[in-house]
Amino acid sequence: MSPDLTAILDEIVAHMAAAEDRGTVASYIPELAKVDPAQFGIAIATADGRLLTGGDSDTGFSIQSVSKVFALTLALGKVGDQLWDRVGREPSGNAFNSIVQLEQEQGIPRNPFINAGAIVVADVNLGGHQPRVAIGEMLRFVRYLTGDDSVAINEDVAASETATGYRNMALANYMRAFANVRHPVDLVLGTYFHQCAIEMSCRQLALAGRYLMLDGRHPDGGRVVSPSRARRINALMLTCGHYDASGDFAFRVGIPGKSGVGGGILAIVPGRASIAVWSPGLNDSGNSCLGTQALELLARRTGWSVFSPPEEGD
């Protein structure tokens, strides 16, 4: 029997409204520190074309590292498997902005979902163009996936991170020393900071993720990526999407997911659902505190962990 998603969403929204520990809003990007931690939103786009929403599902937030999924998809479209010569596919076991492995591993980041890996991906997406070309391409891609041309970049957030992104500057310069960043560092970071500053609501983000639940197809019938590429992106989300808490997320939720310091998480249940949750307060690993709890409850109520046996009749 398929789960009663409306009742489950109501339960999740009520539960999150009553939560006392809501985590801490990211403050290292000053513009993000201004966001009200009381908010919580959720949206579920199902494979059969429904869209269910709850809480602050239409409020825009900074997608931050969730953008790494879309950037990876674009970069794989440009250079294919050659990308893996420059970025690994292993969980890092370190914080999202860590630099420690880069020296031992000759400037090759562990995976495309930590900052170092996403900076290499941005370098690929820059592809000899000016940042505004690469940023425009990214925005058009996300709008196409969402089916909504109102998705935009929050320039204040991009400027805020440009002014304070010392760690990312260090990572990019360090990789440039290994020739794994090939464009000037300021251009690569300009691209990266703007992709992180894309603003979306849970409703828009759940819609944008549909190609990953549909084996690489856009719901309009077009192909975004091949089925095997969609499966591989989902595999990376499961193993690397929550930094050094990826194992814990797989243990508690069991669904491929990618988080961002804006408090958003995109989670993909292959063949079933594309889910976006958002609550700005983060836990110690930099992942949304209530967002993680909401997905844990959702997975329990629906049986949507990818490790669950298929439902009878599936």
Ligand SMILES: NC(=O)CC[C@H](N)C(=O)O
């Ligand atoms: N985890 C994140 O969302 C990090 C993204 C952020 N723009 C940064 O580079 O620090």
